[in-house]
Amino acid sequence: MTRNIADIRRDYEGGRLDETQLPDHPLALFDDWLALALDAEGEDGNAMTLATVDSQGRPHARVVLLKAADEQGLVFYSNYHSHKGSELANVPYAALVFWWPSLSRQVRVEGPVEQVGEKESDAYFASRPRASQLGAWVATQSVVIPDRNWLEEREARFEQAYEGQEIPRPVHWGGYRLVPEMIEFWQGQPSRLHDRIRFERRDDHWQRFRLAP
Ligand SMILES: Cc1cc2nc3c(=O)[nH]c(=O)nc-3n(C[C@H](O)[C@H](O)[C@H](O)COP(=O)(O)O)c2cc1C
Secondary structure (H helix, E strand, C coil): CCCCHHHCCCCCCCCCCCHHHCCCCHHHHHHHHHHHHHHHHHHHCCEEEEEEECCCCCEEEEEEECCEEECCEEEEEEECCCHHHHHHHHCCEEEEEEEEHHHCEEEEEEEEEEECCHHHHHHHHHHCCHHHHHHHHHCCCCCCCCCHHHHHHHHHHHHHHCCCCCCCCCCCEEEEEECCCEEEEEECCHHHCCEEEEEEEECCEEEEEECCC
16 A cells, blocks of 8 residues: 555544524435535545445445435436445435535435335336436346456347337336435534534424534
8 A cells, every 4th residue: 555544644623513503304304415525526426335235234335416406306317237226125214424525425225125116116117318218227236247348249239129229217216215314414623523413303393413523
């Protein structure tokens, strides 16, 4: 390793998170933070780490893209037969983490996960560029394949099969919605005295706590 990562130290700076100024619903705050993050981080601002657990309770994490967020939940799209798809079928619960370095902000979201309705997946699939639509057919996500050629040949076959036609959404590809039960906002501050405000859903309302950093 060329650089000693143990010696890297950064003093985080950001506006204070003052609970008296925050909205009652955490999704309103999330919306504000996401809008700023998309400006600050460019097109990667909607990238988030998704952690799921398998049937033995072992966690697995990977990055996916947030495609919608409202009071119903946070939506991402994937292959229902992928590793994450099998994990969510077994244990329909997940955690999401956003890290926006230029704002010194982290958001954690946890809750149950459900598949979005077919119409919603169809509408999003139809909005994707044709190459991405084809990719949903070509990529048998998470399956071991012999080499890259295998992928390219498969792509050529699907391209031919759908030439001049609309590409339908594969039934094994669609959206997931994480319905938040917990959302935590972390704002980096100097001297490691970071602000952490956590919202927990209690039936029909949200309770707010400040946590030690
Ligand atoms: C920036 C970025 C964005 C990604 N977005 C998605 C996505 O929206 N959906 C998806 O299925 N995989 C996405 N991936 C790929 C996943 O990280 C992962 O490799 C893939 O979903 C297979 O994961 P699994 O085998 O655990 O199911 C993205 C990867 C990166 C680095």
